[in-house]
Amino acid sequence: MNARRVLALSALAIALQGVGVSALAAPVQASHAYSIASGSLAQVLARFASEGGITLQYTSQLTHGLSSPGLQGQYGIEDGFQQLLAGSGLRAVRRGDGVYGLEPLPLNATSGGTALNLEPLNITGRQDSATTEDTGSYTSNAVTIGKSTHRLKDIPQSVSVVTRKAMDDQRLDTLDQVLEKTTGVTTYQSPSGGKYIYSRGFEVETIQYDGVPLDRRYYAIGSSFTSDTLLYDRVEVLRGANGLLQGSGNPGAAINLVRKRPKAEPSLSVTASAGSWDTYRQTLDASAPLTADGRLRGRLVAGHENRDYFYDTAESRKNVLYGIVEYDLSDATTLAAGASVEDLHSVPFFSGLPRNKDGSAIYAGRSTFTGADWNKWNNKQTTYFADITHDFNQDWRLKASGSYIRETNDILYSFGRGAVDPATGNGMQSRAYLYDFENINQGADINLTGKWRAFGLEHEVVMGANASDLKTDDLQGGLLNLGPINLYNPVSPREPSMEELLGTTYAGSSHGKIRQNGFYSVVRYKLTEPLTLVLGGRVSNYQYDYELSRFTTKSPDPAHAKHTGEFTPYGGLIYALNEQWSAYVSYADIFKPQTELSEDVATLKPIEGTNYEVGLKGELLDGRVNTSFALFRVDQQNRAQYDYNSVCGQKGESNCYVAGGKVRAEGFDAEISGEVLTGLQLFAGYTYTSTKFLNDPGDGTTASGATFNSYTPRHLLRFWGDYNLPGDLAPWTFGAGANIQSRNYNTNFGGTGGVGDIEQAGYAIWNARLAYQINRNFSVALNGNNLFDKKYYSSIGWLNASNQYGEPRNYTVTLKADF
Incomplete structure (x- = not known):
């Protein structure tokens, strides 16, 4: 000292x-x-x-x-x-x-000093910091997703935090895996490598990086977005409408990825793991002060992963590198800058398996691969970021942040498509697709947070502005018939030439731009000591431009959308029942521009709607446990629906939409996280979600009242507990948990092949972990997933393709060294 x-x-x-x-x-x-x-x-x-x-x-x-x-x-x-x-x-x-x-x-x-003693002003054991690393906890007493730092029970919406310990214990190495263990969030496999993310029935299209919002699901087709979690201290998920702080979008959730920061003391952590299907992963995480006075600090994180998959032929290798430095310009001002690279090379199998002609599940095993041995997916993400924080005093802080991400995807793959004759295995044709995507994402956020006292009470304010700019430059091509392929004896088809892939009606190039900016403000005003009024609003500007050039046919009309001065209000009341419990109610408007074209070649007006939520939150056991319960309802209107009765609709043209769709999602969720008993860390979350059309969506197949997101299950329960045994068994830790859900289904494109819904019954996947602390520096852990080897679909497709099996039973052993 x-x-x-x-x-x-x-x-x-x-x-x-x-x-x-x-x-x-x-x-x-x-x-x-x-x-x-x-x-x-x-x-x-x-x-x-x-x-x-x-x-x-x-x-x-x-x-x-x-x-x-x-x-x-x-x-x-x-x-x-x-x-x-x-x-x-x-x-x-x-x-x-x-x-x-x-x-x-x-x-x-x-x-000349003497001992100075101190009476407590707080009863703690609790940190004011939102950082979860090294806390050993499955919860955090605070989050930063709302720009300022607030305890979970002081936010009038549902919030989940996946901490560093939770990610390490369950080996959640990708963002997809994290979200698939988070309350109320579901994923669906994309045809271009990534996964679609859903919350409360709505797709999540924006990801925040240390509070800077960026659009990460905008590609010529599907989603190729993926992210390794080695870089992050925690993942914060705020469910419900979130346009106040990040602009336009669906009311599903805001996801904030919070990067690791340099530590004040030297540290080094090294892991090596080996698992089923020849999966090997090594990581290194080093942090230290770089000057004697500790004002300059740095951190370097690196990872390498080689793996095969439970299905044949596919494999991947991934490298991750992350570096950050922090410098205290003064006692009140800190500057940070960093960069990261995620580089993935794989032989993928994106499009899953078909069904039998009658809609039943195929008889082939989970290892079946109907792709080609020349399949490839090369994904590279290069990120630069910086932020500066200045504390005017203990109550007022100014922060400015910026991020730049360049992502490239080089994809060429084949798969078998077509319903199968179960007696022979025939019925599929091999297809091939080519995608060359480049996305450049830039974003910045500046905000002022502060507190002031009036009428004997303390109040808070957040004022800020943010902007994002996304540019895409994409090439796509495809060959729809490479010849027949048999499900029971799949053989890799020939590799088509570039001329073949770009010489079809599917081939073309596209260019897109999405620009958003806005000003926001939130005031937390204490009406009385227990009652806080939260009022906020955002003024948003949005511009979208997209043009597709077909190589062999007439291209569709360019799409343009521009909206300025769109105001979205937000409000809430929080009532502190006592020091541990608070009740709340909140309201938010929804604003989401649309790019579909009407019969007169005009973009549709934006989707609008409302988000209501009422809930109860508790912060228990001196902050070691957080719990919440929430009821929610989301209404949307003006959703694009195809107009088959229009003149262009009867001709089969693309610009035949009207803004008439209305939907509703409602339900409730409950969550508990933290050290519920001495040595027992627990995360458990349950969600009930009902999604339905409030009017006929106009596609000729679905009636009013039908489900609009059928692959979001009504009932979803996820939990994981990790128990450090007492006494002489203290070096041992045992963990276990499950993902349990009710039935879900896919509507099969309106009954293709005379088959209706493709349905999957409810199921449960059980996982466990056994760890041993060898000594102060070394530990070893064994993780087992899908212990009862349940055969299920992680994504339900339709009759011809896209039915994705979940992973069979698998194991991973990890050796970790901490210094």
């Missing part, structure tokens, strides 16, 4: 005007076996107090930014405190029977 920190802690004690309490001689207490992992000092102390059966009281400022190596072995209370607080500049004092506090160590004799 350097003199600067000792002086700072002492000055803090004086500033807080604590009443001195001398350290009391503690009675001898029986020792207890502890196995507490390293982490933030606040989290480690909370665990120590819980296991030791004592009450610990102190101001959270005392431990802010401090870490602890943890505690392993037999210790009494006093000895345990001595080990945990070594080098921190703090000491424990006994205030009564089973009650302890913290205070700064006394100044040395040359300073």
